[in-house]
Amino acid sequence: MTLALPRRASAEFAGTALLVTAVVGSGIAATRLSPSDVGLQLLENAIATALALGALILIFGPVSGAHLNPMVSAVDWWLGRRAGTGLTGRDLVTYAVAQVGGAITGAVLAHLMFGLPAATWSRTVRGGSHLLLAEVVATAGLVVLVFALARSGRTAAAPAAVGAWIGAAYWFTSSTSFANPAVTVGRAVTDTFAGIAPASVPGFLAAQLAGGVLAVAALALWYPHAADTAGDVVVPHLTRETEAR
Amino acid sequence: MTLALPRRASAEFAGTALLVTAVVGSGIAATRLSPSDVGLQLLENAIATALALGALILIFGPVSGAHLNPMVSAVDWWLGRRAGTGLTGRDLVTYAVAQVGGAITGAVLAHLMFGLPAATWSRTVRGGSHLLLAEVVATAGLVVLVFALARSGRTAAAPAAVGAWIGAAYWFTSSTSFANPAVTVGRAVTDTFAGIAPASVPGFLAAQLAGGVLAVAALALWYPHAADTAGDVVVPHLTRETEAR
Amino acid sequence: MTLALPRRASAEFAGTALLVTAVVGSGIAATRLSPSDVGLQLLENAIATALALGALILIFGPVSGAHLNPMVSAVDWWLGRRAGTGLTGRDLVTYAVAQVGGAITGAVLAHLMFGLPAATWSRTVRGGSHLLLAEVVATAGLVVLVFALARSGRTAAAPAAVGAWIGAAYWFTSSTSFANPAVTVGRAVTDTFAGIAPASVPGFLAAQLAGGVLAVAALALWYPHAADTAGDVVVPHLTRETEAR
Amino acid sequence: MTLALPRRASAEFAGTALLVTAVVGSGIAATRLSPSDVGLQLLENAIATALALGALILIFGPVSGAHLNPMVSAVDWWLGRRAGTGLTGRDLVTYAVAQVGGAITGAVLAHLMFGLPAATWSRTVRGGSHLLLAEVVATAGLVVLVFALARSGRTAAAPAAVGAWIGAAYWFTSSTSFANPAVTVGRAVTDTFAGIAPASVPGFLAAQLAGGVLAVAALALWYPHAADTAGDVVVPHLTRETEAR
Numbered sequence: 001m002t003l004a005l006p007r008r009a010s011a012e013f014a015g016t017a018l019l020v021t022a023v024v025g026s027g028i029a030a031t032r033l034s035p036s037d038v039g040l041q042l043l044e045n046a047i048a049t050a051l052a053l054g055a056l057i058l059i060f061g062p063v064s065g066a067h068l069n070p071m072v073s074a075v076d077w078w079l080g081r082r083a084g085t086g087l088t089g090r091d092l093v094t095y096a097v098a099q100v101g102g103a104i105t106g107a108v109l110a111h112l113m114f115g116l117p118a119a120t121w122s123r124t125v126r127g128g129s130h131l132l133l134a135e136v137v138a139t140a141g142l143v144v145l146v147f148a149l150a151r152s153g154r155t156a157a158a159p160a161a162v163g164a165w166i167g168a169a170y171w172f173t174s175s176t177s178f179a180n181p182a183v184t185v186g187r188a189v190t191d192t193f194a195g196i197a198p199a200s201v202p203g204f205l206a207a208q209l210a211g212g213v214l215a216v217a218a219l220a221l222w223y224p225h226a227a228d229t230a231g232d233v234v235v236p237h238l239t240r241e242t243e244a245r
Numbered sequence: 246m247t248l249a250l251p252r253r254a255s256a257e258f259a260g261t262a263l264l265v266t267a268v269v270g271s272g273i274a275a276t277r278l279s280p281s282d283v284g285l286q287l288l289e290n291a292i293a294t295a296l297a298l299g300a301l302i303l304i305f306g307p308v309s310g311a312h313l314n315p316m317v318s319a320v321d322w323w324l325g326r327r328a329g330t331g332l333t334g335r336d337l338v339t340y341a342v343a344q345v346g347g348a349i350t351g352a353v354l355a356h357l358m359f360g361l362p363a364a365t366w367s368r369t370v371r372g373g374s375h376l377l378l379a380e381v382v383a384t385a386g387l388v389v390l391v392f393a394l395a396r397s398g399r400t401a402a403a404p405a406a407v408g409a410w411i412g413a414a415y416w417f418t419s420s421t422s423f424a425n426p427a428v429t430v431g432r433a434v435t436d437t438f439a440g441i442a443p444a445s446v447p448g449f450l451a452a453q454l455a456g457g458v459l460a461v462a463a464l465a466l467w468y469p470h471a472a473d474t475a476g477d478v479v480v481p482h483l484t485r486e487t488e489a490r
Numbered sequence: 491m492t493l494a495l496p497r498r499a500s501a502e503f504a505g506t507a508l509l510v511t512a513v514v515g516s517g518i519a520a521t522r523l524s525p526s527d528v529g530l531q532l533l534e535n536a537i538a539t540a541l542a543l544g545a546l547i548l549i550f551g552p553v554s555g556a557h558l559n560p561m562v563s564a565v566d567w568w569l570g571r572r573a574g575t576g577l578t579g580r581d582l583v584t585y586a587v588a589q590v591g592g593a594i595t596g597a598v599l600a601h602l603m604f605g606l607p608a609a610t611w612s613r614t615v616r617g618g619s620h621l622l623l624a625e626v627v628a629t630a631g632l633v634v635l636v637f638a639l640a641r642s643g644r645t646a647a648a649p650a651a652v653g654a655w656i657g658a659a660y661w662f663t664s665s666t667s668f669a670n671p672a673v674t675v676g677r678a679v680t681d682t683f684a685g686i687a688p689a690s691v692p693g694f695l696a697a698q699l700a701g702g703v704l705a706v707a708a709l710a711l712w713y714p715h716a717a718d719t720a721g722d723v724v725v726p727h728l729t730r731e732t733e734a735r
Numbered sequence: 736m737t738l739a740l741p742r743r744a745s746a747e748f749a750g751t752a753l754l755v756t757a758v759v760g761s762g763i764a765a766t767r768l769s770p771s772d773v774g775l776q777l778l779e780n781a782i783a784t785a786l787a788l789g790a791l792i793l794i795f796g797p798v799s800g801a802h803l804n805p806m807v808s809a810v811d812w813w814l815g816r817r818a819g820t821g822l823t824g825r826d827l828v829t830y831a832v833a834q835v836g837g838a839i840t841g842a843v844l845a846h847l848m849f850g851l852p853a854a855t856w857s858r859t860v861r862g863g864s865h866l867l868l869a870e871v872v873a874t875a876g877l878v879v880l881v882f883a884l885a886r887s888g889r890t891a892a893a894p895a896a897v898g899a900w901i902g903a904a905y906w907f908t909s910s911t912s913f914a915n916p917a918v919t920v921g922r923a924v925t926d927t928f929a930g931i932a933p934a935s936v937p938g939f940l941a942a943q944l945a946g947g948v949l950a951v952a953a954l955a956l957w958y959p960h961a962a963d964t965a966g967d968v969v970v971p972h973l974t975r976e977t978e979a980r
């Protein structure tokens with residue numbers, strides 16, 4: 001039996017918060033410290049994000065699975081709904097709320113750490129069909145990766161692998177790879193390097209949803225038994241039985 | 246019994262496509278964002294490539310082995326042809342076609358993500374005997390690495406190791422280490438940072454073939470039993486029997 | 491039975507010394523070699539620190555646990571005091587003295603390697619409530635990470651994970667993540683990139699203590715059985731019985 | 736029974752050659768591509784070296800142990816001489832000759848790949864007691880690391896750990912961490928970024944020897960049973976019995 005939902009949700013909240021803190025905070029530091037080269041700023045931002053993401057999955061994985069991403073949670077629910085291996089519908093809603101709330105909180109925490117007002121709407125417009133295509137690719141790759149690792153019993157590699165994928169996709173996608181609806185919302189309340197204008201958010205969310213759907217199709221082709229191990233995504237979590245051991 | 250060939254080929258297609266997307270896309274981003282230092286551009290390109298390559302091997306390895314490289318597939322066929330451990334001749338041809346098709350598709354995908362025309366012939370001439378020597382070294386090292394890991398039962402390290410080798414060889418070889426015939430062809434259709442003029446492609450392919458031959462010789466010296474484990478390159482893949490477990 | 495305390499203390503001394511040598515030394519090299527971009531300096535400093543920290547935990551872990559940090563040792567004592575799994579009170583005092591002494595020695599060693607006077611008080615004022623908030627976050631995350639890994643039997647990942655967390659937190663916290671009382675004291679005697687003015691030290695120590703308390707609360711929520719494995723933090727160490735095997 | 740000495744020696748030759756090729760080649764690329772910031776050059780050089788070193792230990796480890804360093808081989812012989820676990824005296828001489836020959840060959844290979852004359856004496860004077868102190872620290876840390884990992888059964892981490900130590904020590908030691916007598920000699924024949932003037936070589940070799948002696952003393956304190964596992968340094972190698980399995 002899984003751990004109590006509030007406890008898992010608190011892990012999703014805190015993990016997503018710290019992820020956004022890492023993304024936003026390192027972006028602020030990068031623009032302040034490397035003012036003359038945007039590429040160097042993105043390199044600093046990407047390295048910090050990849051390393052933090054790996055550490056956060058290690059911290060929160062055994063508690064909640066460390067989805068930290070509503071699209072991962074949604075696919076987990078979708079794939080596992082028949083076999084009863086993944087999130088329940090109630091779990092999914094709770095996870096998503098916790099993740100979005102965490103993401104906004106994380107942006108605020110980054111602001112407070114850097115002496116900025118708690119939140120400011122971003123004015124960075126991000127759009128155009130090519131950026132949306134990039135979000136589809138980044139999200140699909142991320143979702144396929146975590147379910148492929150679970151299906152093949154290699155979740156020990158998940159923390160590093162997820163960090164690596166996102167760190168790389170910051171560079172090879174034109175959108176700098178948000179790939180996460182909660183993080184996208186959280187990045188709307190920061191008018192700094194990592195921000196996204198609220199008007200650009202719906203397009204990104206739609207593209208990420210399309211990426212999730214594409215991932216489900218890809219998994220059906222490459223990992224048709226992925227549903228069996230939906231419970232091990234991103235990493236296997238403790239149950240009430242195993243926790244006390 | 247191995248998984249059906251079309252399914253494995255689709256994995257090689259998609260994996261090689263995303264590899265070239267990562268190489269080309271990060272190169273485009275690097276030149277746009279760090280216009281004043283070519284070294285910084287290459288550093289950004291190398292880090293993104295190394296991380297993406299590791300993640301892609303994790304995704305596609307259990308399906309097709311994640312060769313993503315006709316020279317790896319060719320050596321796999323060559324070494325395993327007597328023991329029946331590696332690709333069959335038919336597998337090899339199919340893999341190579343899928344990899345080359347994927348590579349071209351990946352370049353197109355990168356272009357579309359960055360708002361460029363789907364494809365443009367590269368005008369970057371890359372040649373001279375010293376660059377070809379570099380390709381021999383880069384390819385030989387890569388092939389020896391993956392077969393050495395399989396022979397010694399350490400394929401769990403292959404995703405990171407292959408990424409590390411390529412990421413390093415971007416720097417220590419004068420050719421920036423293409424080391425992959427399919428990727429070389431795919432990079433001919435992009436007139437961006439990672440491109441290679443079509444006229445330079447044959448020389449690179451010949452050098453990579455020489456690197457593959459050199460690798461076979463080196464393996465005979467250092468890993469004479471490499472043929473026994475050709476089926477585990479780059480990482481062991483599922484069979485029809487193991488998939489459903 | 492644990493290894494003799496003087497031997498463990500010598501490992502904590504040397505490990506913390508080399509950690510501070512890495513932090514301070516790479517900071518000196520970075521400012522000398524990259525004089526025109528502070529961000530690039532911090533990137534060089536962060537990468538060197540993360541890699542050195544991982545290697546040092548591997549070296550000293552089996553001897554003393556490789557705490558290298560009085561806040562980690564203090565939480566280890568606190569959590570394990572009832573179950574008898576962690577440091578004893580006497581261990582804690584000895585560890586902390588060794589760590590602080592090592593940290594100062596490490597700064598001196600860095601100075602000597604770079605041809606500077608043995609020690610100079612730092613004049614870099616670091617303060618303000620937002621920087622102290624950053625230290626709370628950085629320290630709490632570090633402590634939760636190492637106890638979470640021990641609780642879930644994944645200490646093999648601890649060297650890389652601790653390096654990753656600190657390397658990332660250099661960027662996403664405004665304080666550049668000291669997160670370690672001993673290292674903070676050691677960095678007070680170097681008037682170079684990594685230095686902290688003595689007057690700023692007490693605030694940082696208080697924030698780190700708050701981070702430790704916050705970590706204990708977080709562990710109670712997410713890893714209530716963390717006390718059981720306090721003896722395996724940061725990595726399991728040898729005992730008199732296992733050493734000779 | 737160990738593999739035949741000529742075969743192991745050929746692995747040490749090739750591995751050390753490629754290591755120096757990586758060090759020298761990436762240095763040449765870095766100075767050509769990032770002409771305006773020496774720190775950025777060193778960062779590129781350090782990342783390439785760390786990644787290549789990890790991959791090379793993976794390739795050559797099972798054949799010869801992948802010492803790639805006469806100081807590692809010498810300590811291996813010294814510690815294991817009574818228990819018969821490490822190199823024999825004849826092994827040591829052969830390894831050292833192969834490593835030095837490989838190192839020079841590797842510098843030549845780098846030159847040829849970059850279109851330079853095969854070899855040119857370096858004019859980069861590196862000296863002063865602070866640089867020699869740095870070599871002592873860098874070498875001692877490296878040697879302790881590899882024997883600590885072998886003693887504690889964690890040689891699977893050695894490739895990444897050795898790369899991490901050297902990559903970090905490029906930055907935190909003023910000498911940029913040669914830490915290897917063979918590599919030092921090989922770097923004397925290249926008048927490029929990584930070069931060292933022949934007149935500076937003896938001082939570096941003496942300092943590295945002192946580092947090796949210091950490491951032996953440190954191991955006696957922290958890992959008194961290190962001699963038992965000298966045969967597993969840097970990673971366990973195949974024997975005539977295990978190879979055919």
